Amino acid sequence: MLGWGQPATLLLIHDRPPAAAGPKQLRELRSVEFPLRREDLPTDAAGLPVLLRHLAGALHDPAATTPYRATLATILGRIHATAPDARLLAWAACYDDIHTLDGQPRQTRRVDAVDTDGRAYHLTHLRGEDHPLLLVNDSPDPNDIPTGSGLAALLAATTHHTPTTTCGGTA
Template identity: 40%
Template sequence: MHLDKARPRSAASRWRELGTIALVQDFALGPGTPDLRGLRVLQLPLVTDHRRHQPLPATLHAIADVLAVDAGHSPQQGDVALNPFDQAVLRREALRPDPGLRPLAWAVCYGDLLTDSDPLTRVRRVEAVDADGRVYQLSRTARETHPVVLVDEHPDPADLPTTYPGLARLAAAAAHPTT
């Protein structure tokens, strides 16, 4: 028997990265200077258990559920694609009661395949929804020198990325915290 096959898989090897989630917020740089704003970006890795794959749209909904849960309750960790520490950090920062802190957008960055090209082409995507409901889509393949950027101020419900409903729920949860 080969030694590598006899060795049990580590806990880390059971997890596969789905991408990265980002919360973008702005804040007043100081008292008495409401027009001077700073920017905060919280980025956390999204992971899934290889035995129980959860697609990215479902993952975003699960994270929105975490934000919607009352402070005294905890959602089931198995349903969320964040480790418990990252989950607590995201919840704390997204629902932070600081009156000068404003949520600007939620975004997700992930790798994808273009199936309408021959051969299949890898693409990196960033999809975001801002606090005003605008939809942002950025994509870039290895052959492109610059990303393709689309901004939709009045999103057409028939032409939205699959991540949109989850990102919109995150934006709504952070704008109107339940705690």
């Protein structure tokens, strides 16, 4: 939980084989934090989803030369250079929001995620509450969560640019 008013942050969630081989060969879950610049967010209410779709579009366009495209390509390249059999699992967005509960506006920290199996996750932590609320939807409409369509587009774009394994899945 960052303090209120921090820029939105994206998380690239992936896994890889553990550094030390064990008997069960469990995989390590990892994430890479990707902070967004406040000045890049559009000023309208749909700002973060619009930016996510813009980032996804830039990844699909090999001629795009945006700083984010270069950064995302570098991150993905480093992950696969370090762990060639790493697998992309999900993209998540962590951001501030205002929630109106019983008509009262309250500061809220949200984390939305979309995974490669098509599930959507929505974590809401109201300021002053002890515990966040987690909703998981196994077959969501991309518009069920505020950033869902943008995260789904980013996931599709990133998966498209991820090296494939010999069995046809993403690495």
